[in-house]
Amino acid sequence: MKINEFFRFRLSFGKQLIRLHHTNALFFLFLTVTGFFLFSTVFRSSFPELRVWVKESHIWVGFFSCLPVLFYVPKARKHLHALRKKKPNRMNVYIVAAILITFIGSGLVLTFHRQFPPVVNTWSLFLHDAATWLGVPYVIFHSVTRSKWFKRLTAKAPQKKEIGAPVVIDEKQPLYKRRTVLKMIGSTAIVLAFLPAVIKWVNPSFSLNGSTKPDGNRLSPLPTPDAKSAPPIGGGRRGDFRYYTVTEIPQITNDNFQFRIDGLVDRKASYRWEEFVALSRSVQVSDFHCVTGWSVYDVTWEGIPLKTFLEQAGVQSKANYVKFYSADGVYTDTLSIEQALMSDMLVAVLIDGELITQQNGGPVRLITPKMYAYKSVKWLNRIELIEKEHIGYWEQRGYDKDAWVKSL
Structure with a gap:
């Protein structure tokens, strides 16, 4: 869509959908980038004041990102009807809608977390994480493979086919088309890029080198736990801690403990x-x-x-x-x-x-x-x-x- 058409009021149905699609993509890009900044422990510790501003902008843009979805709702039936014979496109609409609804719903709960009990916030964070680590890779793949750049890259000159002639696999008629190969390469690259984060999300104790980082504190003697602590009378904690810090973690020893x-x-x-x-x-x-x-x-x-x-x-x-x-x-x-x-x-x-x-x-x-x-x-x-x-x-x-x- 041309930039001058982006701000026009009277557009055909198809161009209206394109405008909503591009608007939604811009919001999604901003929220993805700021979301990863907020997730980063390095950013948290290095730029704590800036992080607060990023968080506020993430929340406000999140509110505005609801608008393309709301504008799409009245058009959804007609759009899906137009895609009735294009099952992959129709399925893509359902998947993207599910990702957006999950982000918006869980984001609203997390924004107003003080109005909800902890169990609701915990599930909302889980859904927000799931939409991030599973949904964002899908959206990236979708955006790349639907881009004009990708279409130009995979385009080839049309060739005449002889009806009834056997198919010869050669440079002109390969077993896999360039588009298919590039999609496979792209999807593999995206999966490999996000896989460590997904595994870490599923299993917080996961380490790329297979080892657990030793504790940096050096203290002796160690406290003897009470009978109620070992085994713990609470039955053992349920859930995993997420570790945040605003500066370097101090190392405590017998010499500097006070x-x-x-x-x-x-x-x-x-x-x-x-x-x-x-x-x-x-x-x-x-x-x-x-x-x-x-x-x-x-x-x-x-x-x-x-x-x-x-x-x-x-x-x-x-x-x-x-x-x-x-x-x-x-x-x-x-x-x-x-x-x-x-x-x-x-x-x-x-x-x-x-x-x-x-x-x-x-x-x-x-x-x-x-x-x-x-x-x-x-x-x-x-x-x-x-x-x-x-x-x-x-x-x-x-x-x-x-x-x-x-x-x-």
């Missing part, structure tokens, strides 16, 4: 690893929810209740908030005193009877079960009691200070 409690307290405290691991711990089972939509259920955590630390330190009357620091030197967050004194707030050391891994925020991380995980500070190494509210890392970049998870 856990402090200070600020507006009567009794400041500082612990080396040998002292910290000897503290009395309790066990709790809770669910873990990320604001991006995924959850891990029935996690058995073992650690020191945050309330215990605060009571032992003696909270002064001026203290209104509790500020948490990460050993990465960048990440911080805050709870009110009332929130911090809730019985399920935990300074965790073990997960399902094992030391929390470096990748998952270990050896010590905060657990806030009824709040989204951006409150659960990883590599926790300091607790400070403060008078005025501190705005946490992601809250400074647009996240809601109200991190409560909607319950069923």
Whole structure:
């Protein structure tokens, strides 16, 4: 379609469909590119402020991408009727429609995730992932093979055929046509490009070299799990963690481990690893929810209740908030005193009877079960009691200070 026709109001039915198709393709391209940026852990850690803007643009363009679909609905019956004798084209319409509807429906739920319980968000994220890792390769293949460039590449001069003459396979009449071969090559390349990501999505523990990355923390002695932790009384966690960080993951050893409690307290405290691991711990089972939509259920955590630390330190009357620091030197967050004194707030050391891994925020991380995980500070190494509210890392970049998870 010519660019001047793109903005015309009166077009034939066929050109209207072409315009909708091209508009939808532009939206899909933008959402695919921004979606992969949002998925990238490198982009998350390198450009956190820019990531917030990319996320907002992804959401708003996602809303606008509904328009071509809505404009197509009244035309769908006539279009499908015109394709009644073209089964491949008709099937392509159904497949693309399914991909778009899945993206739009799951995207709306994830955008307004606070209005839905975690189980709905989890399924929506699964569908969004499925539409990405299975649908995007199909759309790429469809776009390439339907492009004018591909048609020119596969075009050949028409040849006269003698009726009744035997078919001779030679350079002029090959067993496979150029178009077929190029489609096979293109589809294979797309599958190979996306296959590692698809396998990683299906099996998060998958590694290309077949090995598991060793934990970078070096600590001794290791904590002895409580009888309720090993085996875990929660029965073992259901689901997989997705690991995010805003900077390089710190490596914790006996030499650099230090856990402090200070600020507006009567009794400041500082612990080396040998002292910290000897503290009395309790066990709790809770669910873990990320604001991006995924959850891990029935996690058995073992650690020191945050309330215990605060009571032992003696909270002064001026203290209104509790500020948490990460050993990465960048990440911080805050709870009110009332929130911090809730019985399920935990300074965790073990997960399902094992030391929390470096990748998952270990050896010590905060657990806030009824709040989204951006409150659960990883590599926790300091607790400070403060008078005025501190705005946490992601809250400074647009996240809601109200991190409560909607319950069923």
